[in-house]
Amino acid sequence: MKASEEEYLAALTAFSAQARRLWDVTYCGGEPPYDFHFKGTSNLYRYWDATRQVEFTFRMAERALTVHLREEIEYLRLFDEVCRRVEAHFDLRQNHLFTLVNAALERNGRLSKSIRRRFADKVEGAALDFVESVTREVLEEAAEEAGEAAAAP
Structure with missing residues (x-):
């Protein structure tokens, strides 16, 4: 929703702009500082009509399921593959491994x-180098797979 902030505000304003016209709000400076008087009926x-708000929410849910969830699944697939390959060669504490792999994935295979x-005093330099190289390999393989999938009829 943050990426669609204008659309979100437009959906909220679709209702609130018409509702706001039915309220008199006066600043009186005392306690309470505002006086509210509603000029409409409770039917408002x-x-x-929540059509715009529901449609917006539906679009956000659809985007979450079709885009963001797929991206998250792909990230986790890459993360798991890098971890598996690193663990086959180095015995790292799990929290160190996870931090290193996340950091390498965020920077396209660079720490x-x-x-x-x-991590200099916690993980040997060869393991740090290996995390980088394996991450780059996995990212390259994923890019090749994506290219092949896009080229397939």
């Missing part, structure tokens, strides 16, 4: 200098 709230410094 009882029978309001930042700060991550390397943070």
Whole structure:
């Protein structure tokens, strides 16, 4: 929804703009600081048309299921594959491995200098290098697979 903030605000405003016209709000400065007076009937709230809000929510749910969930599944597939390959060669603490793999995936197979410094006394340099190289391999393989899938009829 954050990426669709304008659409979200438009859906909210579709109702609130018409409802707002039926309220007199006066700043009085005391306690309470505002005086609210409703000029309409309760039908506005009882029978309001939520079509735009429901359609927006449906689009966001659909996007979550068809785009974001697929992206998350793909990320987890890559993450698991990198972890599996690293674990076949190095015995790292699980929390170290997970942090390193996440960091490498976020930077397309590169560990930042700060991550390397943070793990310098916890993980041997060869393992850090291996995490990078395996991550790049897995990302390249995934890109090839995606290219083949896109080219397939």
